Amino acid sequence: MEAVGAAAAAAYGLHLFTDVFEPTVAEQLDPDRFTALTLVEREALTADTARLRFRVSRQQGGRATERAAGAVIAQGAWAVDVKDHLVQTFRTYTPVGWAAGGADGAGHCDLVVKRYTGGSVSRFLHGTQVGDQVEMRGPVLTWPYAAGRYKHVYMVAGGTGAAPMVQLAERILADPADAATRISLLYGAQTAADLVFRRRLDALAAQHAGRLDVAYLVEHGAADAKAREGRPDAASVGALVRGFDAAADVVLVCGPDAMMAAVCGERPVGPGRGQGTLRGVLH
Template sequence: MWARASLRHAHTRNISSKPAASRSSSYGPAAAILGIAASYYFFSPDVSRAAPTVEDQVLSPTYFTKCSITSNENSGPDTRLVTVTVPAKSIPSTSSLHPIWSVYIKDDAIQVERPYTPLGGIDSDGRMRFWIKKYPRGEVGRWLHSKIVGDVIELRGPLQTWRWQPDTWDEVIMISGGTGITPFYQLFHSVISQMPTSSTCFTLLHSSKTEDELPPPAILDSLISYAKEHPSNFRVRLFVDTPAADIPEAQTGRIGRVDIERSLRKDVSSSTWLGRLLGQTEIPDLRQRKVLFLVCGPEPMLNAIAGPYGRNFSQGPVGGALAELGCRTDQVYKL
């Protein structure tokens, strides 16, 4: 999904076309080199096409595993919540999984695969739940929408998309559009909700075109509930293009620079009384702060917020609203 998993994690790809999803992190040259090497091995067209199907082995990026569809529920316009269950012998150790990670699901009829992010990771019974949007030209998404309980599909993974580094950032601002919320829900489920007293403050800014296209209750309810219970640790702000009658938390409009500024924990409003009266703000000196921005969504949104990807889906320079705010390259990560 243009934003992966259930998502397109911002860049869906055909196994015979674009190279892989894992992009080098901003934590240093060594990490970048390892990321590029892993990307070449795990996601190159030749490796992907040649990956065998293996039974009775733990999940791996190097081969496909047969799994069963155990639930497929409608969740809104062109979206479904799909649960896939991994065989008992193929369930990986949860201690080896660090968010944010995804798996590739293959439409074996046309030999095309796409990456999807499990919302809550994988549970002890091997269940993974995905929020998947059906696009007119999205082969695998349309194929998954047609599956019924009991159908068998093949997937490979887990594949690291971005790894959480504890005690690295004072603030983490997550900005998503549509199904691009899925990696952030995984981070919420695996990290944020498990550390309510953390010194890191998390904020989620999420945008959908209409109220009906907002994440379903299975996703949204726990986010909003947790934010109300732990306002100093986690906040959620929802945006829709048109007014939302049934969700008072939703703000009409799209996420912009001012919204990002206001999401920062410290008051960045002008210190003058006139500036406060007029609603004017000053650009904060983000370069001096330990603030990280994670962005996942359709390309137009991602470009406006953080700038486009670089060549071969590298991170590229910071652009858009975050460039206007003066963010450093290592303060922005495009999923």
């Protein structure tokens, strides 16, 4: 009994000890409320698209929040709601880099955001400077995924619509329980320079040869050997999903409204809404 009591006291002491070294300010994602994260790094990827890195660190006693966030992330593809506090409006973004952080150091949450000329939150985010705080809420589950559920995951992405595909592909390829899952991605953008995830995807494909195939499409400009000129259309999407097996596979589509309408039909907006009637070239 004494030994158990001593061990419990030691564990409690260790818990208090590690808490002392954790920050007092909340820099954690919380699924239930908006919290402020600090922008620590920004990188221009194109004239209108930037990668923004926000610091994540566990606050004192913040393990319950961290567990709640981890529980959502464990369920599949996820995103965060980002608020423009000036006009109290929010939009959803897909982290493409994530580390929860803890007693051993700060973590991070990376977003790749395209700026729209008349846009509200994307312009707000592009106006932020290193050191600024931005309010976020999440993780928000966007698509439940269970390892080993699909034999082949087909993906069609346009522009920053590739962000959820990158997040999901990295998850699948890193998970031994998904070792038999293959991924084929068709990724289109305006120009070759706008294929902002290309280098990352090529490295991933080289690392996981035979499990990830990526084909690129560009609308304008000279295409190279691996990036053909064109849009996701009946020919390119048809070639991608040629081996599709409805019993074992899935097709994921994410991109601008016009691309969604052309490929699969627009998805009804709102929580819990499914695809609805399949239209477009996948019909």
